[in-house]
Structures are given as structure tokens and as C-alpha cells.
Amino acid sequence: MIRAFYIGRFQPYHFGHHTVITRIAEEVDELVIGVGSAQKSHEATDPFTAGERVLMLYNALEHLPIRHYVLPIEDVRYNSIWVHHVASRTPRFDVVYSNNPLVIQLFREAGFCVKESPLYIRDRYSGTEIRRRMIAGEKWEHLVPKPIVETIKDIDGITRLRNVSASDNNFSL
Amino acid sequence: MIRAFYIGRFQPYHFGHHTVITRIAEEVDELVIGVGSAQKSHEATDPFTAGERVLMLYNALEHLPIRHYVLPIEDVRYNSIWVHHVASRTPRFDVVYSNNPLVIQLFREAGFCVKESPLYIRDRYSGTEIRRRMIAGEKWEHLVPKPIVETIKDIDGITRLRNVSASDNNFSL
Amino acid sequence: MIRAFYIGRFQPYHFGHHTVITRIAEEVDELVIGVGSAQKSHEATDPFTAGERVLMLYNALEHLPIRHYVLPIEDVRYNSIWVHHVASRTPRFDVVYSNNPLVIQLFREAGFCVKESPLYIRDRYSGTEIRRRMIAGEKWEHLVPKPIVETIKDIDGITRLRNVSASDNNFSL
Amino acid sequence: MIRAFYIGRFQPYHFGHHTVITRIAEEVDELVIGVGSAQKSHEATDPFTAGERVLMLYNALEHLPIRHYVLPIEDVRYNSIWVHHVASRTPRFDVVYSNNPLVIQLFREAGFCVKESPLYIRDRYSGTEIRRRMIAGEKWEHLVPKPIVETIKDIDGITRLRNVSASDNNFSL
């Protein structure tokens, strides 16, 4: 039995994530998916709450054929303990999939087995680009799985993103 | 569609929790299960990590007939924001099931609908009693669903519980 | 111009506090009143929020003849910096009034001038006794200034206190 | 009885704030004024402590004809609970005045009534511009109410602002 770990911020969940997760699911028995920066929301780069992102993943991964855990992971104040923070919040896993050099470095220093994630076309599917389109009023719906569109509409996510982006994120005059 | 919320510490998950969750599942469409005090582990009253407890719930609830979310919830420093902390970490829910007077008071003040949990025989199924039996070397396995026994053995949980209970929990002479 | 500092938890504000503050007001030009443990509420020993306690003090001290500042002060994680934490949250003051040995020690070590508070009959006017009476359904209204009774009724404070006291303060089964 | 809420950082308090607060005071019965980012001081954009800013507001608003509360509000780590954090630190209020899109969004999502603040000429009265003038040695005193000038001189605020701005805010070589 091989259990893998994969982490993203999912702001929002898009076809890039979906491709990677679907591919990993073909190689392992179980997959732990960390919803990173769980404490963040209502920011220009992090508009959605952890709960909203969890819902996106449940909706998009309903038919993933292997058991998967969707678990919010809060940031910690310093990198040296981040891996152990993750480990204490998740079922024990055997391999980490990531393309992020920092994530790879931290897990390797801690003695974990790390593999490169299957690639996707990053230019096309990127949270940054999708949020830019949402604010600009351009088409973004084709870049995310269908249930994500619903979830974002239900919470009036575009209005929220525009407002939090219009602000300097500072509660003050 | 009715989505409910239920929270426990699950140190460990036992037949008391299992009965309640099974009953709630008959009344609602989806259930969000909060794994409370997620940051705690290796303490006499909280021996298991959030990740280990998540695994217990996934194993025990594999056949629960409704969609359920198992989400670690960390404690926060003050009660006045606890409900909103929970809300930001979970998909939106319509009703809270609880028998804890503080939980009920906090959710009611915040305008949530709260229902009493279905009851179980607390004297028999209690985390405190189960941990006492584990330390004393008495029989405890019949008080928890079978997969929980496996999970605890896999991590050598009895030894851990005994050691963390033998200590005054203070890293010092 | 002499500005003094006085701190209490005010759970709730009662005639003991009122007597002390009225007396200090006769000796100084301005008074900074710290509302301690500001982050706490909905606990058996700390049922009221900082905002509710601020309101109690504004209502009770409406006619205090000197300028007074009512400022919530959160607890800090360690005693060695508590005095400086207080100092950064308050207008500069010249003298501290307290009968609490720890408060006196901390301010003296930091070089502040400290005076004993004018005394009041502690057995009669004590937050602990008032909260006990509230829970037991005994008479408590004569122990607090009249506006405090209103404030507590407005927020249904007795019900809240009973519920948070009935719980073991632990969000879990 | 209508109680309103208004928040600013007041680094320093200036005629822009003063105009807005004076206008709001004509529309409501009581006003809660939050002193935002209360934990900050000795930074290029936040030179003054919460206590110093509280003093500025008390001095400038001595003759405001309605009851007003001046209450420091610390930042919290994440936006989703900020409104509830504010609510627990303040007497209950009926309406929020703000022009900040993020503040408006957060209070609206939490079900509060929000009104646009009365406007002032932002180009002229801005904390950023005033701090720039203080550092450059240009005239700034005409942009703030007279008592603010005194308060800042008493604490040698210009020297402090220059020193904290000269640094990269990093305690190190």
C-alpha cells in the first residue's frame, strides 16, 4: 500500500491541479491532498476560505478512483518545522509529489522520498491567471472543472475577489 | 440539501461517536466532522495526532452512506471567535449537532441552528475510560470499531500513551 | 498633571472596583483603566467580552469627574514583557495603583512608581462571589452599580454564564 | 439609539479623520472608534504606539458632542475572523462607516449594515503624505488638529519616525 502526499493552495482549484492529481492517482493507492495556507482568505492572492476550497476539491474529485484525504494545512511561522507540522496533521505517507524547489528541499532534508509531480501546462492553468481574468471580467470558466464554477458562483466569489483586490488590504484610512 | 456539523476530539474514536454519527447520517444529506484540538498530541488526555485521528475516522466511516468531510480544527485562543474560526475551515453547514453546553451557547449566539446530538451511553463509551484501560492494561478493544484497534497498534499507541502519561508533561528536571 | 494606571478583569464590574476607582480619581488628574484578559470571554471565570466590559465601565463611570481611558489589554504569553506590553497600549502614566503582588513586582522591576490601591471589603465585593450567585440564582444585583445590571440583562449574560460553566470548556465529547 | 463603528490606523490622526468623525457624529448617537493595527509602532508606516494614538484621539475629540469609545484593535492573522475579532472587542454597534473595499466586503459578508464614510480630500489629508513631510522636514502641522502637534512633540515623534524609516526594519547587519 503506497500513500502519497500532494499540496496546493487551490485559489481556485483548476485543470492544472486536476491533471496532476488524476495522474498521481494512477501510481499510488491513497492520496493525501493538503490545502495549503488554510488560514488565508479574502486576500487578492487568496480569496477563498479553506472550507470553500475543501468543497471545491470534494466536488471535483467525487469520482477519483482511490481513497483521498482533503486536509487543510495552516502555514507555520518558520520553515524548519513545516514538514513536521504537515506530518502531524496527516496520515503517514510514503512519497511526496511536488515541483516546488522549497517543498522538495524541506521534505528531502527531513528524509522523505520526493518525486517530481506530473507536469501540466503552467502558462495555461495558473491560479494567478485565473484570478486576473476574474477581476478583469474575462472568461475563466473553461480553465476549471465544472463544479468549481458552481461553488464560486454560490459564494459570489467574483465580487469578493474584486473587493479584496481593490483594497490595499489594510483596515485603515 | 441539508449539511450538518459535528465535532469531537476522538481520543480515540469509539462506539459512542460511531452511534451518534450513524444516527445523524440518517437525518441529513452531508456531514462535516470536525476533529477538535487538532494541534494536540502526545499528551495524557490527547495522545493521538490529528493525522492519526483522521485516519481512524476514514477507516471507521468507509461505509457511511452520505458524503462526509473529516476536517481537523485547531483550538483558538479565545472563545468569542471560535465559531467563526470553525466556519472558515469548513463547507457552509445548516445545523450543528452537539450536547456540549458551551458549543451550543457559542453557536446559538452566532445565530446557528443547533440540535441536541442523539444520545449514547456515556458511562460505557468514553475517551477517558478507554485511555484509563489502555494505561492499566485492561480490555479496551471492544469499545471501539475494529479498524481503530488496527490503527492504534500500527503506531504503537499504547506505549506512547503510557509514556506521555508517566510524565508531568514538562520538558525539564 | 498626574496620570495613574489601574487594571482589573471586571467580570463583572462591581462596587469593589467602583469604590477603588472613585477614590483614585480624587488623588490624580487622569486615570487609565486597563480591562485585563481582554481576549477572554465565554468562560466560567471570564464570561463577558472585552466590548461588554468596556460598555459596563463607560456606563458606570459616566460621571467620574476626571478624564479616564478605558482600554482593553490582552494577556501576553510571558510575564517579563507584560509591563512593556501595557505601556505600549496606553498613554504614558506616572503611577500604578494595585494590590496584586505580581503586578506590583513587575511594575517595580520595570522602574515604575507603584501605590497600594485604596482598599474595599473584598469578601463582599468579589467577582467570584457574584458569578457564583448568578449561577445559583441568588441575589447579586445589589453588589454592582445599577447600569451593570442593565448591561448584563441586555446580553442575557446569566444564561451565557450558566451554559459556559456547565461545560468542561472543551469542544468535544 | 444608533451606535456606529469607524476604524483607522491614525498614523497620525489628521484633519481627514477629524472631518469624517465629526460628520458621522451628526448622524448617530454613539460612535466606537477602532485604533487599527494596535500592535504596531516604530515602523516607517506605523511610527506611533496604540497608547500614543489613543491620546491623540482623546485630545482631538474632547468636545465631540456624542459618547465615543476609543479602542485599540490588534490585527489578526487571517481576514475571515477579523470582523468577529472586532465585534468581541467593542460594544455592539448597528452600522459601520467605511470607504475601504475590504472592510466593506468583510462586514457585509458577516451581515453588518455598512455605509460609505463621508468623504474628505484624500490627496490633502493622508497619513502617508504627512509622514513624508515629517521625514523631509517640510511643514505638516497645518494638516492635523492642534493637540496632535503637541502630542507628537512630547514624545519626540519626528526623530523616532526618521530613525525607524532610515532602517531596513531588520535587526541585523
Add this chain to the structure above:
Amino acid sequence: MIRAFYIGRFQPYHFGHHTVITRIAEEVDELVIGVGSAQKSHEATDPFTAGERVLMLYNALEHLPIRHYVLPIEDVRYNSIWVHHVASRTPRFDVVYSNNPLVIQLFREAGFCVKESPLYIRDRYSGTEIRRRMIAGEKWEHLVPKPIVETIKDIDGITRLRNVSASDNNFSL
């Protein structure tokens, strides 16, 4: 080259600690000494600051024949990451000396080599007993190395301990 780790709270440093450290020094090449609960001071069980305790250890260990590091270690909020927190604050070490079951359990789970500390007569040399004697005005000086007596006198430590113990440690009426 073998580098060992040993941790204590040292409230205050006494002959029990001294015996253990001297013995460990005979078995290893370098010793890292953690000053635990570094953030605490001015409490009945933790009267001395980290800085004062560091000074005690430097004075008492001036002639220890091996290189030793005296490093304050703050508590962390949860046990599962404590070992990794320690590891990030200290030079890499090969072996841990401890008699505390929790410390042993945590380091063993993290894969460290742990040895039992050399024993000392705990009834005689205990921080609890020494602090009790200090408060009661009984003889305590013979239980600690001579430089410790000086250090405590220099900071008027007995007065501090008595005052912080007389208080219920709660900044309030």
C-alpha cells in the same frame, strides 16, 4: 566526535543538574544544554528569566572541560513538533540524555538515540524543594553551586519569588 543534548528548566540550577552534566561531560565530546521554557519568568514555578538562567549556567560551568552550548529553548504550542523545534535551534547532536518519559518518547519517535541521564538524589536536589525553602526563609544555599547564590542575590531573586508566589498570577481583582 559525539555531541550530546540535555535539557532542563534550571529554576534554579542546582547540584542535581550539576552532577548530571558533569557526568555526561565525561562520556561525550560536546554538550548542548537547552534552557527549557525560556519564555517563562516571574511565575511561582518559573521565577527566573532565560537570561538569568543562562548566566547561572555560564557561571557554574566555567570549568567544564568540554565545549558546551547554553541555549534557551522556548516552549511550543504542541508536542508533535517540539523535537524539530529543538533541532532547529541547536547544533546537530548525536544523543539525547533524559529521564523524562515524554522527552524520551518524543525523541525516540523522531528517530533520535536517547540515553537515560546519570541519576542524582532527586529528593534532595529538586527545584520545587529549593523554591519552597526560598519562600519559607529556610536554608537553600547548600543545594546549589556557589555562583548561583551570587546570581540570585544580585537580582534580589528571593523577593521576586515571594511576590510572584503570593499572587494568583492573574493581573486583576
Add this chain to the structure above:
Amino acid sequence: MIRAFYIGRFQPYHFGHHTVITRIAEEVDELVIGVGSAQKSHEATDPFTAGERVLMLYNALEHLPIRHYVLPIEDVRYNSIWVHHVASRTPRFDVVYSNNPLVIQLFREAGFCVKESPLYIRDRYSGTEIRRRMIAGEKWEHLVPKPIVETIKDIDGITRLRNVSASDNNFSL
């Protein structure tokens, strides 16, 4: 007896620091060296852990002729209490050496005696420049004392620095 205080981040320790510390050591009896931002590591500007930096200083200062304390100092959330945080973590000192305007301002406001550090050629010896060279594969070894080269090689520090710098420091896609 004069005890001085000096603080740096030491990312890594270089000849600039070494010159300053050696000079200060000629003027005072004891020197407390704070290792600033102790909680940081594995970041592009802060690659090394506190423990690794402590080891660098012990190795480089083995022959410093005066007693010196090497003590990690974590950042605190706000500047107003930073000085007191430092003071609680260190043996009492009489004078602070610094060229950082913020550090000077904070210690002066708190009543400490502050002296300008002896100067060194900053263009040549700068952590920023050394880290840039490490990443670029240029020569950096001549800019640090010899034992520092060993320490960094032992932990494969160059690889780590490159990886953490290649990332946007954000655990996510």
C-alpha cells in the same frame, strides 16, 4: 565589569561581523551576541537555522579572549516590546553596540546606553553579497572565517540556499 550586547542575523557569519566583534571585545569585559531572527531558516535571505549559526559563531570565536554568550533571539510581533524581549533572554548588559538606526532608537527609548559599532567595509562584507555569490557559483570562501566554510559544507548549505531561492517561498502551485 562591563558587559556589552551586539546583534546580527549572521546569514552567514562573515569577516565584517568578525572585525566588529573582535574590536568590541577589546573595549569590554563580556559580550552577549544575539543571533537575530532565530526562528527563520530555509529562506532566500535566511538560509541557515539558529542552531547552524550558533555553531558558526562558536567555531569562529573559539579564541576570543573574553567571555561571550551566543544566544538565539526570535523576532517578536511588534517593535515596542522588542528591547524587553531581548533583555529577558540575555544576561543584563550595560551597553549596546549597533549601527542600525531602528535598533539604536528602540534601545535609546528604553533608556539603554548605545554606542556606534566599530565600522567595517560593508560593500565587501555583506551577507547579501555572499549569498548572491553562493547562488551564482562565484567565490565566497575568502569573505568568511575558515571554520564557516566547513560548517556550510557539512550541511550542504549551498544546495539548500539555491533551492530555497529558486522557489517563490510559497508551498503551492
